[in-house]
Amino acid sequence: MADSPREGKVARPPDFTQLIDLASEFVGGKILFATDDFFAPAENLLKRDSPSFKEHEYTEFGKWMDGWQTRRKRIPGHDWCVVQLGIQGVIRGFDVDTSYFTGDHAPRVSIQAANFEEDKQPEIPQREVRTGAAATPEEFEAISELKSDDWSCLVPMTELTPGNPASSHNYFPVTSQQTWSHIRLNIFPDGGIARLRVYGTGQKDWTAGDPKEPLDLVTVAYGGACVGFSNAHFGHPNNLIGVGTATSMADGWETARRLDRPPILENDENGILLVPGCEWAVFRLAHPGVITQIEIDTKYFKGNSPESCKVDGCILTTQEEEDMVRQKWDLPGHKWKPLLPVTKLKPDEMHVLDSLTPELQDVITHAKFTITPDGGVSRLRLKGFPSSICLLRPREKPMMRFSVKAGFRANL
Structure with missing residues (x-):
């Protein structure tokens, strides 16, 4: 059922909202079809930014709205749209946000959902965004190839709340394990709908x-996820493992300035800044594996990049991860093994570095x-080989197989 808190009391979002938005335009999600886009086009549904409201702004078709808004229907049927996810994956939940739609929200x-292999998806002509228009007969004919009427139902017909600030988010958990x-x-x-x-x-x-x-074993596109961090004042660490290159500082992970930094900064004999604190983020790889190369991109961070960084790795079962989340990742030092020693970083630059793990075979x-x-930092790439096909390039060893601890595979 939809989440319907009392007006004036904002409900705590469910845990699944910490995961990646598979439909966002940021990761390549797109609208393939919409029955009607009279007041505002369906593409607005997939915007990364939160909805906004411009009280006195109108278009030639009516009030400007930051969402998808169809005309008042005067013919049989109902409105619908089809979204191609930017990342294929397992869906844990939906948020249908009706922000600012108070007298005209979808009631x-x-x-529904479907899964098409990339090479077996019917060809759908590129959609033209036309505010003030409805889908053409040709568009209806093209989308009928997907047979979307018969797709699996993940959320049955449910009433939505109007877009008041305290009740605009309608959350729907999903239990399906399908892709x-x-x-x-x-x-x-x-x-x-906004x-x-x-x-x-x-x-x-x-x-x-x-x-x-080698593959990027930490990218969200394959199932990597941030499972803990110290600070995310200006951007979540999940941005680090996002799809493609960053387009601005907003696409990266940025922390607040630490308040424990000394009044006057000094370096050690190796040129490393002498400061008492640090910030960190922990990621679960999409698949256990050997990391052979690390890419750290500080693009757009010109006056606010870190002085240095390091990367460590470990192997944890599902239960151990859950325990660490509860303990805020206060993990004993012996569990972590170095993948990258302390390394100086430059502003606005891609750093390509070799990992230590090929030598350690970890x-x-x-x-x-x-x-x-x-x-x-805008991007972090941990490139290497899944554990079942770990080819150790420096020693040119044959395929090596590795069995992870019992209990981990349940989390994949």
């Missing part, structure tokens, strides 16, 4: 591809990225 919603690539959002019969968030984890077929080609499930003393 009811249902959500999905497409979403159909149905509104009954018409109206407006944002659709599809929270989940990316999935990858690890048997596909070249086993000799398979890891989790990585800890530590920056000193604070600052911002």
